[in-house]
Amino acid sequence: MSSSSAAPTAKPPMRDALVTAAFQLFLERGYEQTTVDEIVALAGVGRRSFFRYFPSKEDVVFPDHERCLADMTAFLAAGDEEHEPVRRVCDAARMVLGMYAENPAFSVQRYRLTRKVPGLRAYELSVVWRYERALAGYLRGRFAGRPDGTLRADVIAAAVVAAHNNALRSWLRSDGTGDAGAAVDHALGCVQRTFGDTADAPVMAVPTGPLPTGPAPTGPAPAGERTGRPDDVVVLVSRRDAPVWRVVQEWEAALGRA
Known part of the structure; x- marks a missing residue:
């Protein structure tokens, strides 16, 4: 046996029905002017059902x-x-x-x-x-x-x-x-x-030029000598999310400009 009648549409859960009814009334009449009795009447449920889900009218908004x-x-x-x-x-x-x-x-x-x-x-x-x-x-x-x-x-x-x-x-x-x-x-x-x-992760500066062979200098290099040979390269290794100010600080320290 076949039937061409469509299946009845399922009703929304009571809680959802109350929320939908509440917002419909809020938009039509305003929040302050809407009562809980009006909400439950539109939703087709009893007043006790409202307070089973929502302690107050404010709670139905959230x-x-x-x-x-x-x-x-x-x-x-x-x-x-x-x-x-x-x-x-x-x-x-x-x-x-x-x-x-x-x-x-x-x-x-x-x-x-x-x-x-x-x-x-x-x-x-x-x-x-x-x-x-x-x-x-x-x-x-x-x-x-x-x-x-x-x-x-x-x-x-x-x-x-x-x-x-x-x-x-x-x-x-x-x-x-x-x-x-x-x-x-x-x-x-x-x-x-x-x-x-x-x-708080440290930023590490790694020089890639030739390693020094003499004793380490005991003070800052004179102006014009801080960069070493013109072809020296300094690679700065840091975390991707390290603060920019920390990267700049370490960069200046590596170049002797701190």
């Missing part, structure tokens, strides 16, 4: 942050001594971007709503603070016993959040166009180059 924060905390906890700590927290921050990038249209819509409602902006800041505390807690454990370990942990955590949010908000302001991942990678790369262990 439905995935609790899950993302839990995933981030687990990711950090799974790290060990082999993981460079600054790179680890930068990778953890990328998980937040992944959450936003799952649904760009919704993320842009939420960003616009948050900008208009001071209460939501304050709520968002409290969420950001929780992310920052998670990053700082991990770094405090990794830097325990080091000089200024707690200070360093808190500063790096704040820098990671600031860099990530700078790139994320630029993407949201552009209506979700462009490569958000590349923008966040660039921003977090600045943090890694500034605070990562590789930033």
Whole structure:
């Protein structure tokens, strides 16, 4: 037996239905003017169902942050001594971007709503603070016993959040166009180059000219003699992500100009 009737469309999960109904009403009536009773009525569920998923109306605007924060905390906890700590927290921050990038249209819509409602902006800041505390807690454990370990942990955590949010908000302001991942990678790369262990890596200058045969000089070479023979070559070997100022400093030292 055959049938030409199409299968019924599956209803969205109750949680998703509540989020969709809430944002429809927020756009039509405004956030402040929308009540929880109106949201559940549009979603076709009971009031008790709303509070089963969301403690407050504010929480329906940020439905995935609790899950993302839990995933981030687990990711950090799974790290060990082999993981460079600054790179680890930068990778953890990328998980937040992944959450936003799952649904760009919704993320842009939420960003616009948050900008208009001071209460939501304050709520968002409290969420950001929780992310920052998670990053700082991990770094405090990794830097325990080091000089200024707690200070360093808190500063790096704040820098990671600031860099990530700078790139994320630029993407949201552009209506979700462009490569958000590349923008966040660039921003977090600045943090890694500034605070990562590789930033302390030494820069080594290797002369490739003939080795000296006489005694080593005891003072700086006179002007005009510092470069040695005209065909001498000095090769500077450094980490790719070494700060430019450190490369210049070592270069000048190798040439006797420090």
